[in-house]
Amino acid sequence: MALPPPDPQFVLRGTSAAVHTLHFSCGGPEPDIPLLFSGSENGFIHVWNLKTHRVDTAPLDGHGRKSVYCVTTMGDKDRLLSQGRDQRICLWDLAEGRTAVTDSVFTEHVGFCRCSLLKVAQGRWLMAMAARSLEEVQILELPSKMSVCTLKPEVGARLGMPMCLKLWQLSCGSQPVLLAGYEDGSVVLWNVSMGKALSRLTCHQEPVMSLDFDWEKAKGISGSSEKVLSIWSLNEQQNLQVYKTHGLVNAGISDITIRPDKKILATAGWDHRIRIFGWKKLKPLAVLDYHTATVHCVSFSDHSKPGDRVLAAGSKDQRISVWSIYAQT
Amino acid sequence: VCFIPGGLDCSISFVSHVLGKACVHGRQKEILGVLVPRLTALTRADCIWQRICWRLLECVPDRWMEAVLLGFVQRAPGADVLSRFLGNLVVKNKKAQFVVTQKMLLLQYGHTTAVLQNLLGYLSLDSLRRTLLLRVLQELLETWSSSSAVKHSPAEQQLYISKAILICLSHLKEPEIESCRQELLTSMMEGVKCHLDSSLPRLRRLGMVVAESISFKINAEGPVLKFEYEEDDETRELKSLLVQTPLFCVVSSLPDDDRSKKADVALPVVAESREKPQPAAPVMPDEESDELDSDDDLVPYDMSEDKELKIKAPVYIRDCIEVLTGSGSEDVDKWEATVKALESLVRKNPAATREVSVELAKILLHLEEKTCIEGFVELRQKAQVAVLTTDPIPVAKYLTSQFYSLNYSLRQRMDILDVLVLAARELSSPKFHGNTEHSGAQKPCVPLLPGRDSSKGWRRIVDERIKSKTRRFVTGQPRVEMASHPNEFNSVAGYFFFPLIQHFDRPLTTFDLLGEDHLVLGRLVHTLAILMYLAVNTVAVTAMGKALLEFVWALRFHTDSYVRQGLLSCVSSLLLSVPTEWILADMAEELLETQSWLGDVMEKDPDGDCRRLALQNLLLMENLKKKLEAVPS
Numbered sequence: 001m002a003l004p005p006p007d008p009q010f011v012l013r014g015t016s017a018a019v020h021t022l023h024f025s026c027g028g029p030e031p032d033i034p035l036l037f038s039g040s041e042n043g044f045i046h047v048w049n050l051k052t053h054r055v056d057t058a059p060l061d062g063h064g065r066k067s068v069y070c071v072t073t074m075g076d077k078d079r080l081l082s083q084g085r086d087q088r089i090c091l092w093d094l095a096e097g098r099t100a101v102t103d104s105v106f107t108e109h110v111g112f113c114r115c116s117l118l119k120v121a122q123g124r125w126l127m128a129m130a131a132r133s134l135e136e137v138q139i140l141e142l143p144s145k146m147s148v149c150t151l152k153p154e155v156g157a158r159l160g161m162p163m164c165l166k167l168w169q170l171s172c173g174s175q176p177v178l179l180a181g182y183e184d185g186s187v188v189l190w191n192v193s194m195g196k197a198l199s200r201l202t203c204h205q206e207p208v209m210s211l212d213f214d215w216e217k218a219k220g221i222s223g224s225s226e227k228v229l230s231i232w233s234l235n236e237q238q239n240l241q242v243y244k245t246h247g248l249v250n251a252g253i254s255d256i257t258i259r260p261d262k263k264i265l266a267t268a269g270w271d272h273r274i275r276i277f278g279w280k281k282l283k284p285l286a287v288l289d290y291h292t293a294t295v296h297c298v299s300f301s302d303h304s305k306p307g308d309r310v311l312a313a314g315s316k317d318q319r320i321s322v323w324s325i326y327a328q329t
Numbered sequence: 330v331c332f333i334p335g336g337l338d339c340s341i342s343f344v345s346h347v348l349g350k351a352c353v354h355g356r357q358k359e360i361l362g363v364l365v366p367r368l369t370a371l372t373r374a375d376c377i378w379q380r381i382c383w384r385l386l387e388c389v390p391d392r393w394m395e396a397v398l399l400g401f402v403q404r405a406p407g408a409d410v411l412s413r414f415l416g417n418l419v420v421k422n423k424k425a426q427f428v429v430t431q432k433m434l435l436l437q438y439g440h441t442t443a444v445l446q447n448l449l450g451y452l453s454l455d456s457l458r459r460t461l462l463l464r465v466l467q468e469l470l471e472t473w474s475s476s477s478a479v480k481h482s483p484a485e486q487q488l489y490i491s492k493a494i495l496i497c498l499s500h501l502k503e504p505e506i507e508s509c510r511q512e513l514l515t516s517m518m519e520g521v522k523c524h525l526d527s528s529l530p531r532l533r534r535l536g537m538v539v540a541e542s543i544s545f546k547i548n549a550e551g552p553v554l555k556f557e558y559e560e561d562d563e564t565r566e567l568k569s570l571l572v573q574t575p576l577f578c579v580v581s582s583l584p585d586d587d588r589s590k591k592a593d594v595a596l597p598v599v600a601e602s603r604e605k606p607q608p609a610a611p612v613m614p615d616e617e618s619d620e621l622d623s624d625d626d627l628v629p630y631d632m633s634e635d636k637e638l639k640i641k642a643p644v645y646i647r648d649c650i651e652v653l654t655g656s657g658s659e660d661v662d663k664w665e666a667t668v669k670a671l672e673s674l675v676r677k678n679p680a681a682t683r684e685v686s687v688e689l690a691k692i693l694l695h696l697e698e699k700t701c702i703e704g705f706v707e708l709r710q711k712a713q714v715a716v717l718t719t720d721p722i723p724v725a726k727y728l729t730s731q732f733y734s735l736n737y738s739l740r741q742r743m744d745i746l747d748v749l750v751l752a753a754r755e756l757s758s759p760k761f762h763g764n765t766e767h768s769g770a771q772k773p774c775v776p777l778l779p780g781r782d783s784s785k786g787w788r789r790i791v792d793e794r795i796k797s798k799t800r801r802f803v804t805g806q807p808r809v810e811m812a813s814h815p816n817e818f819n820s821v822a823g824y825f826f827f828p829l830i831q832h833f834d835r836p837l838t839t840f841d842l843l844g845e846d847h848l849v850l851g852r853l854v855h856t857l858a859i860l861m862y863l864a865v866n867t868v869a870v871t872a873m874g875k876a877l878l879e880f881v882w883a884l885r886f887h888t889d890s891y892v893r894q895g896l897l898s899c900v901s902s903l904l905l906s907v908p909t910e911w912i913l914a915d916m917a918e919e920l921l922e923t924q925s926w927l928g929d930v931m932e933k934d935p936d937g938d939c940r941r942l943a944l945q946n947l948l949l950m951e952n953l954k955k956k957l958e959a960v961p962s
Contacts (some may be wrong), residue, residue, distance in 0.1 A: 002631035250638045264627065271638040280628050288628040326627055 008321040017042035024301040027078035038070030070114035108132035118167035181208030201240035203230035217251030235276030268295035293317040349393030357400035383416035408450025436817035438489035474520030527892030642670035675715040686720035718753035721821040729828035757818035854895030862902035874907040890936040897942035
């Protein structure tokens, strides 16, 4: 007899706007407070204290009240990167209570494609972002903001806008690779150093909304606005192949994320539900039904102690629900 | 009749005389029945016989030429045979030319398609005659594109001319089309305009088919005119005329060319070479080989609640109004759900609906399709009918006043009429609760809603009613006694009817019933006829009848045949619905006048349907008289 799905561990309220992006920063040693960063539609970034479930400081306002749709940390919780609809990517310095924007990149991108960060060396990062031109992805090096390359699809490929990006490298020092999901439903694997596309796979009929990749197993998953999740794999020749597909009850996925231990994954759905699957065989595990509007983002925490791990989901109903699910395994 | 072949110089003019006289006296069948097959056989290979035949016909005196020619054209088994018989008679003889190019095509229209094929094929077979073919085509097109011809000539004649045009087009060769391309285009544009203006769907379809064919002929490579219409036997037949079956004698090169060209054109569809790699078939996951892994430690939770997300429609009428008027216009899912649920909500909550009925009617009248829902028009109409039947008097007042107001589209005005009819039908049927089937009903299950071809549905109703009123010697199946139910239409019939009749002669800036908008006038007249029919057994029926008769009288000479059909239907329903005693008491003189008008229509009206309806009305009147005489005073 299966148990009914659990309730959220707690719910964070107070953003007063739809929540578009979440990022945890809980990996620090003991005296550090576990934090959750959230970006909202009103342009604010809230920094939630996960012990008190409240915001300790004033929200960060760096995007001119335009919606913030991507938030991520660079290394530790003092360095924050945020991307907003004001076509800017801001770098923040939050050490010692500061709330200053130290640098910003003007992307001229008017879409919703979240950028992707990859640490390549101490203090050096690669960032992939959608650029001004319709189909292109630009790779910049941070903090120098130098352009490494521009990934342009060939003429006639008709991919549309890039919708989601993921930069990774197999091990430190190997070639960085980019996975990009496009508007026409295809996922393309790019070699960043050479600026060349290695493989292209059409796995959806509708735009790819979100993707995530497990480089240990060379398997990835993508979701789109239709009722299908697509799982694909990367073989030795660097070719993408569809591995299997999984049908959903209601159409529309906004976000997918695989837990860092690669055991489970979570999807944020337009039908207000969060779904949990096992990653090995994509076995459906749970459907978390709490929100009353479409869920925009899901994120797993990076707690060092497995038992503390939580999952957070931000929704259009202005709430962030935090769940403790399958934390013990 | 046996001739001596050879070098003898015979005079056969006396044979021509005999032939002519026989034909003129109506004996074409007998004499040509023998002559034509013999001549067909004889002239097949023998040139002398051909010349003899030509001479025979040339010598027929002018006053008998028409009869003879007609006979030959009708009986010749094919255009090539006709050509062998007549030779270049039409070029040489003025009277023959007149008969063939004018009389048979423009002044008569009773001939079959085969005769037309013969005639026009004959004209196309010789270069001397081809100029005549072109001239014929031009004259046919002139008639086809003249608006007065479209309005006043009978449908059969228009069909005949359309067929002739199509056959001519099928015979034309490329250089000839080139030379008259401009004229073809001009006539096509004018003609299509007149035809589409017509209120009769049959004429519209004829116009569309011919215009498409002309456009195809003059512009075979480029974009071609394409209309949307329902295919039926008539249109298929017409379209088949455009493709010429190859003639098996003189012009043997032409059909071969055509056929080979067609073979080239049917190229296999070349698949575009696309760069997109095919999505590979899913690699078979080798799940079985994997040993039990830690995934199995994860116990799934209960997911039985995970069902399809259904947007809930509002449960209260006032909420529906809010959603539809757009104070929550962001949420299109909710709007869609509301539109779908509205009719049943209205029917389940009559009291709540009555409070807001006029407002709801107003919203529905102006409701436009915001998202793409299937069957939006039906959903809206059903909701309107539900509102109207729940609170008839205020909503009917509102709708009828809006019918004559400014700034509505023709479509909206016709929607108002449709809604009134459907609601009237619902109110006047016994035991009606939202479904249209009557078990064992006496009333015929015929869609009362005027569709595109409302005159047909009308005729059926009137026919059924007449049948039910005629004497029966066999009783048929026993009647099921239905539970009686007060006639809800009784109290409101007047509100539906009189406001519609009131302002028809007052033109507004955007709406002129008696002027250009005769399509709406036609629909209005048909609606009034149906309302009259449904008002049987109501109190207001006599007053309605009188008003309707005056209305019909004022419009009886309208030029649009659809309107005239409607007027005649009005008279039918009047005669059927108003009780006989009241007809004779109140409307006796008007009825006499109507009778003489009906007689006139039956004899002289160009439209076949009008004539038939007039005849039915006269029969109904006869029945009434007999019924009255049968009743002992």
